[in-house]
Structures are given as structure tokens and as C-alpha cells.
Amino acid sequence: MSATPIWKKFLRVDIALLILACLLPVVDQRLHLDMVDPMRGVMVFAILALGLNIVTGFTGLLHLGMAAFMAIGAYAFAISSCDIYPFQLGFWWAILFTAIVGAFAGVLLGAPTLGLRGDYLAIVTLGFGEITQDVLKNLDVITKGTQGINPLPSPHVPWWTATGFGMLEFTSEQELPWYWLFLAFVVLAVVVCRNLERSRTGRSWLAVREDELAARCMGIAPVPVKMIAFATGAALAAVAGGLWVSMYSSTGEPGNYDFQVSILALCIVIVGGMGSINGVLVGSIAMLGLANIALPKIASAMQSAGWVSSGSVFGSPNNWKYLVFGLVLVVMMRFRPDGLLPAKLSIVNSKKKKVVEPAS
Amino acid sequence: MCETLVAMILSQTTAGATSVAGAQVAMGWSDVLSQQLITGVSNGMIIALIAIGYTMVYGIIELINFAHGDLCTLGSFLALTLVGALGMEAWSGMGGTAAVITLLISAAIFCGALNWTIDRVAYRPLRGKPKLALLVSAIGCSFILVNIALFWGGLPMEVFGGGNQAAAPKDFPSLISNENLLGARSAITVTWRDLFVVIVTVPLMIGLTWLVKSTRLGKAMRAVAQNPTAAALMGIDVNRVIGSTFLIGGALGGFASVIYALYNNTISFQMGYRTGMDAFTAAVLGGIGSLPGAVVGGIVIGLVRALSDGYIEARWTNSVVFGILILTLVFRPSGILGAKLREKV
Numbered sequence: 048m049s050a051t052p053i054w055k056k057f058l059r060v061d062i063a064l065l066i067l068a069c070l071l072p073v074v075d076q077r078l079h080l081d082m083v084d085p086m087r088g089v090m091v092f093a094i095l096a097l098g099l100n101i102v103t104g105f106t107g108l109l110h111l112g113m114a115a116f117m118a119i120g121a122y123a124f125a126i127s128s129c130d131i132y133p134f135q136l137g138f139w140w141a142i143l144f145t146a147i148v149g150a151f152a153g154v155l156l157g158a159p160t161l162g163l164r165g166d167y168l169a170i171v172t173l174g175f176g177e178i179t180q181d182v183l184k185n186l187d188v189i190t191k192g193t194q195g196i197n198p199l200p201s202p203h204v205p206w207w208t209a210t211g212f213g214m215l216e217f218t219s220e221q222e223l224p225w226y227w228l229f230l231a232f233v234v235l236a237v238v239v240c241r242n243l244e245r246s247r248t249g250r251s252w253l254a255v256r257e258d259e260l261a262a263r264c265m266g267i268a269p270v271p272v273k274m275i276a277f278a279t280g281a282a283l284a285a286v287a288g289g290l291w292v293s294m295y296s297s298t299g300e301p302g303n304y305d306f307q308v309s310i311l312a313l314c315i316v317i318v319g320g321m322g323s324i325n326g327v328l329v330g331s332i333a334m335l336g337l338a339n340i341a342l343p344k345i346a347s348a349m350q351s352a353g354w355v356s357s358g359s360v361f362g363s364p365n366n367w368k369y370l371v372f373g374l375v376l377v378v379m380m381r382f383r384p385d386g387l388l389p390a391k392l393s394i395v396n397s398k399k400k401k402v403v404e405p406a407s
Numbered sequence: 408m409c410e411t412l413v414a415m416i417l418s419q420t421t422a423g424a425t426s427v428a429g430a431q432v433a434m435g436w437s438d439v440l441s442q443q444l445i446t447g448v449s450n451g452m453i454i455a456l457i458a459i460g461y462t463m464v465y466g467i468i469e470l471i472n473f474a475h476g477d478l479c480t481l482g483s484f485l486a487l488t489l490v491g492a493l494g495m496e497a498w499s500g501m502g503g504t505a506a507v508i509t510l511l512i513s514a515a516i517f518c519g520a521l522n523w524t525i526d527r528v529a530y531r532p533l534r535g536k537p538k539l540a541l542l543v544s545a546i547g548c549s550f551i552l553v554n555i556a557l558f559w560g561g562l563p564m565e566v567f568g569g570g571n572q573a574a575a576p577k578d579f580p581s582l583i584s585n586e587n588l589l590g591a592r593s594a595i596t597v598t599w600r601d602l603f604v605v606i607v608t609v610p611l612m613i614g615l616t617w618l619v620k621s622t623r624l625g626k627a628m629r630a631v632a633q634n635p636t637a638a639a640l641m642g643i644d645v646n647r648v649i650g651s652t653f654l655i656g657g658a659l660g661g662f663a664s665v666i667y668a669l670y671n672n673t674i675s676f677q678m679g680y681r682t683g684m685d686a687f688t689a690a691v692l693g694g695i696g697s698l699p700g701a702v703v704g705g706i707v708i709g710l711v712r713a714l715s716d717g718y719i720e721a722r723w724t725n726s727v728v729f730g731i732l733i734l735t736l737v738f739r740p741s742g743i744l745g746a747k748l749r750e751k752v
Contacts, residue, residue, distance in 0.1 A: 111546075
């Protein structure tokens with residue numbers, strides 16, 4: 048190991064990203080980059096991936112059904128706030144309710160399954176994701192099926208409006224208020240994750256991840272510890288879902304919360320570095336930047352160069368997403384399993400020498 | 408509950424009777440049930456053939472080979488390409504049989520070779536790393552294969568609809584007759600296709616059992632499954648044995664892909680996910696790692712799907728299958744026929 052370069056000692060990735068995020072709207076306005084809109088998606092997925100990072104990164108449980116919790120959050124937000132239902136909570140109460148429902152759903156899934164070993168647990172979470180999607184689609188009496196629930200309330204915050212200081216109501220057309228709101232939520236989520244990581248619970252997560260047997264010997268009960276991770280991760284994912292649907296003022300169809308979304312979240316965590324909060328932030332910029340900004344730009348460039356026609360299968364950027372996600376997973380696992388910004392305690396590529404595999 | 412069930416069966420019966428306008432015999436509930444069972448077993452045999460691919464790989468390197476279902480998708484797409492390129496729809500008489508055999512063999516070779524390559528490129532470098540890394544890599548491979556199938560569907564050929572609607576499901580020409588073997592007046596339909604499924608899958612399963620039980624390679628496979636280190640110490644080339652497992656599992660998947668396409672007459676680039684999950688559920692239900700378990704599990708899942716389509720509602724069928732998967736994993740992870748394994752830490 049070489050010594051840490053001097054610039055790395057002073058570089059705080061999180062602070063740097065926060066400054067860049069604050070500068071972006073100004074720069075965007077001057078240069079007409081149209082980056083504010085895609086950045087909102089990046090921030091929602093960052094919250095989702097921070098949730099997954101708690102489960103997969105900190106606790107070492109592969110979770111393939113994060114989209115389900117996002118969907119549960121989206122529908123919890125919609126049902127608690129939309130005026131066709133009796134509850135009609137305001138935005139802030141609905142978001143709080145969403146987080147609680149998400150955590151509850153996490154416990155509900157975790158309680159019977161957390162005793163399972165790694166790969167079986169992964170499959171159970173995948174199945175849970177598929178069943179959730181089917182249930183949302185088929186119980187159309189409650190969820191309005193493929194139409195989605197709308198309209199949904201948007202937040203009121205005290206702000207300087209045209210008429211002076213007062214309550215500002217967001218609308219779907221405005222981009223900037225949502226941008227700042229989501230940024231605030233990302234900052235909050237990062238603070239929560241960072242504090243949790245250093246707490247007693249967080250240290251138990253890492254202990255269970257590194258060696259469950261040793262953790263048990265130290266008096267940590269693995270199942271409750273994993274359960275807290277599941278619940279926290281699910282709550283974050285649910286909040287991400289709630290924010291997302293609030294921005295569009297509609298839940299959209301249940302098919303939006305499919306396996307591809309879960310895998311996108313997994314890609315973010317793996318690209319960034321499992322267990323690394325800064326990594327997740329960088330990963331969400333990289334992955335969504337690739338999927339939602341770079342791919343459409345490349346596709347339109349290729350179309351204008353006349354290489355592909357817009358009707359051809361290669362012309363649509365959506366048709367490349369599977370390939371990009373797949374390659375990211377395979378290549379990262381093969382060449383850089385710790386991600387772009389590895390966590391201090393690495394999970395996949397631990398330098399621990401495995402002597403001999405014990406007999407099956 | 409009971410009334411609704413009866414009502415559903417009755418509506419099924421009337422629907423069955425009106426749709427087969429030529430048949431004078433109205434279908435009784437037993438006929439409906441038998442029909443569901445026949446469809447279920449035929450689909451179950453296909454699922455079983457794919458499930459063997461999952462169970463073999465899991466048995467030997469404890470990897471849920473996520474890409475296996477999508478491998479089968481590519482097998483079907485290759486078959487459709489061959490049908491289009493060689494004009495197989497026009498082959499008649501013995502030519503039809505020749506066409507089916509050509510498709511089966513070429514898809515098997517293709518899928519076997521592709522599965523071996525995937526293992527060589529994506530999985531072998533990760534041996535000895537944590538198992539989750541391997542699983543993530545397999546999910547990645549699955550996504551890559553899905554995308555290849557999507558692009559393949561955009562091929563400018565007539566069988567692919569001229570390549571304009573790449574993502575749309577493709578019609579697979581019916582090379583095997585849909586004629587009822589029991590005569591046109593029979594209430595129950597057993598077609599040449601049902602027979603074809605059984606004729607192809609049963610010998611394959613018997614052959615595989617013979618291979619695993621009685622050949623040198625089979626013995627080596629069982630040894631590696633039991634303990635890779637000890638097997639290596641005994642002079643077995645572990646990587647070669649794992650490679651052959653992927654080759655054989657992939658080839659069986661290739662057979663299954665052609666049978667699936669000929670039986671169902673429609674293929675799409677996303678079908679691998681669905682069939683793959685069915686097959687994986689079958690493998691888990693039967694006891695993952697066990698070959699007879701995969702066959703039993705496959706047939707059970709086929710029957711469950713058919714009965715759920717018939718008596719619950721088709722839109723809940725996938726949830727039913729996933730429910731079975733989760734319940735099996737939670738309550739009996741060793742499956743129906745699997746040995747009771749003590750979890751090693």
C-alpha cells in the first residue's frame with residue numbers, strides 16, 4: 048500500500064458534491080444544460096440506493112426487491128394523501144406515514160425470511176418484488192390498476208413568493224423547488240445513514256456482515272440486527288417512492304416499479320462501492336447519468352449522424368439499458384468489486400486469506 | 408367460496424363447449440380438469456428440462472445461474488432465425504421431422520456453447536470469491552442476454568416481423584400439428600405437441616441420469632459437487648468438470664427452448680425471466696441440487712400453473728408460483744426430494 052496522496056486527505060467527496068449540487072441550478076440557467084430535471088431523478092434514486100446500501104452494503108444481505116418498497120412507499124403516499132381516499136393527509140404527514148409503512152413492510156418481509164442464507168434471501172426478496180407488483184396491478188379496486196392514483200398533493204413550504212414571504216406551493220411544472228426539496232432529503236438521508244453507521248446498531252451491521260459467527264460470540268443477535276437494517280432500508284426506499292410520485296402527482300402504473308428498478312439500485316451501490324455512502328452518491332450520478340442523460344444523447348447523436356434510424360431497435364436509448372446494467376454488474380464484479388469509492392472496511396474483496404474451503 | 412368455485416368451473420365448462428363448436432360432447436368438470444392436467448404436465452416437462460440446468464449448476468458451484476432462463480430465450484430466437492433462413496415452414500412430410508430435429512440439435516449446441524462461454528468469461532474468474540459476487544455477476548449476464556435477444560428481435564427478417572417491432576412477441580410457426588390424437592369428437596385434447604414434449608424430454612432425462620450415474624464425467628461431477636478441494640486433490644480437473652456441467656445444462660436448456668417455442672408458438676425477449684423463475688421455483692421445490700427433484704418440481708409447477716390459470720385467475724398465476732417459491736424457501740429449503748442439509752457457517 049502506498050501512502051495516501053496529499054490531495055485525498057483534504058478531499059471530502061460529500062462536501063464537494065453538495066457544493067456542486069448547490070451551484071448546478073445557477074450554472075444550468077446560464078448554460079442551458081437542462082440538467083435540473085434529470086438531477087431530480089438522480090436524487091430520488093440516491094435515496095433509494097442509500098436504503099439498499101444499508102441492507103446490502105452495511106449488513107451484507109443481497110436485496111433484489113428494493114423496487115417493491117419504493118412501490119409500497121408510492122402507494123402509501125398516494126392512498127394517504129389523494130382526495131379520492133378518506134385520509135387526505137398533507138404532504139409532510141403523508142411522507143412521515145410513508146416512511147412508517149415502509150419500515151413496517153420491511154419488518155413484515157424480514158421477520159420470516161432473515162434466518163435464510165444469502166442467496167436464498169436474495170431470491171425471496173426478488174419474489175416479494177414480483178408479488179408486490181402483481182398485487183398492486185390486480186387489486187385495481189384500491190390501486191386503480193394501471194391508471195395509477197392521481198392527483199397527489201405537493202408540499203407547502205415557507206418561502207419568498209411573488210407576493211412576499213409566504214407559503215409556496217409546488218407545482219409539477221416548476222423544477223427548482225423540487226430540486227431543492229430533494230436535495231434537502233438527500234442531505235437528511237446521508238446524515239441519517241452516516242450517524243447510523245457509527246452507532247451501536249451500525250457497528251453490529253458491519254460485524255454481522257464480516258462474520259456472523261464471531262458477531263454472535265460477541266453477543267450480537269443477528270436476526271434483530273438484520274431486521275433493523277431491513278426496516279431502515281425499506282423506509283428510505285419508501286420515502287424515495289413517495290417523493291417520486293409526489294413530483295409527478297401520480298403513481299403511474301405498478302409496472303414502473305419492476306425488477307429493472309431494483310437492479311438499477313443494485314448497480315448504483317455496486318458501482319459506488321458497497322457500504323460507502325459517498326460511493327452511493329457518486330454511483331447514482333454515474334448510473335443515472337449513463338442511463339438517462341448519456342444514452343439519449345448518444346442515441347440522438349447516432350441518429351443525426353445517420354448511423355441508425357429512429358425506428359430501428361438500436362435507435363432507442365431504452366433498448367440499451369439492460370446491456371448497460373448487465374455489463375456494469377459483470378465488469379465491476381470482475382475487475383473492481385469494491386466500487387469506485389470503496390468503503391474502508393471492504394466487503395467483497397476482503398484481503399482476508401481464505402485458507403481452504405471447508406467441506407460441504 | 409364453494410359457490411364461486413362451482414360458478415367458475417361452470418363458466419369454464421360453457422366456454423369450453425362453445426369454443427369447440429364442432430364437438431358435440433359438452434365438457435364435464437372432469438374433462439376440464441383432465442385437460443388442465445394434460446396441459447400442466449406438458450408445460451411441466453419443459454419447465455423440468457430448464458430446471459435441470461439450474462439444479463446442476465447449483466449442485467456443483469452453489470450458484471443460482473440467473474442467466475439460464477435468458478439463455479433459453481436466445482435458443483428460441485436462434486430456432487426462429489433458422490426457420491426463417493431455411494424456409495422450414497415449407498418442409499413437409501419427413502421434412503417436417505427433419506426440421507424439428509435440426510432445430511433441436513442446433514439450439515442445444517448453441518446454448519451449450521454459450522453457457523460454457525459465460526462460465527469461462529464471467530463466473531470462472533470469481534471462483535473462491537464470496538458467493539454474492541458470483542450471483543451479482545450472474546444477474547448481470549442475464550441482463551446482457553435479455554438485451555441481445557431484444558436486438559436479435561430487430562433483425563430484418565420476415566419471421567421477426569421485418570424487425571420493426573423488436574420488442575413485440577414473435578409468432579413461432581407451428582411445425583408440429585395441433586390435431587387431436589383422440590379424434591376430433593373427443594372432449595379432451597391430446598395433440599401431437601403434447602406427445603412431442605414427452606418423446607423428447609423423457610429420453611433426455613434418462614440419458615442425463617445415465618450420464619451422471621454411470622460415466623467417468625458424471626462421477627467427477629458428483630465428486631466436485633461434494634467437495635471441490637478433495638476432488639482436485641484426487642486429480643480431477645475441477646474447472647473442466649464445472650465447464651462440462653455448464654455445457655450439458657445449457658444444451659438441455661437449448662432443447663427446452665425449442666420445445667417451448669414449438670409448443671407455445673410465441674416467443675419474446677422477456678420470456679426467459681418468467682420461464683426461468685418457474686424453472687428455478689421448480690428446482691427449489693424439488694430440492695435444489697437433485698436431478699429427480701427438478702423433474703418432479705417441474706411437473707408440479709406446470710400443474711400448479713395450469714390449475715391456477717383454470718380455477719383461480721391467470722393474472723394471479725405468477726404470484727402463486729412466487730408464493731410457492733417463498734414458502735418453500737422459508738419452511739422447507741431442502742425441497743421435496745432434497746437431502747436435509749445442515750447449514751455450514
